Amino acid sequence: MHFESMSDFFAMGGYASYVWSAFGITFASMIILLIMSIRQGNALLSNVSAKVERQARIDAAKDLENTL
Incomplete structure (x- = not known):
């Protein structure tokens, strides 16, 4: 798809709200997944x-118990 200007690119042929919200939701989901x-x-x-x-403390206590 070829755009005449950057404003046409950001408008996405009238579908900008859908396209950019999808990118935003995906990016936010990926960040949340990474943090979690x-x-x-x-x-x-x-x-x-x-x-x-x-377990090391338990083993050490057992070794001490056997020496008494």
Whole structure:
């Protein structure tokens, strides 16, 4: 599709509100998805780290218990 000027490009032949709102909604959805994925990944890593530390403390306590 060929546009005569930038204003014609932004008007999109009368469909500008549909086209630009679709781009905006898609962009916002992708940003929200990225942020939520990063947050969930960080939460998962901290949860796994806490479980590993807890298991290490349990193992250390069992080793101490066996020496008494």
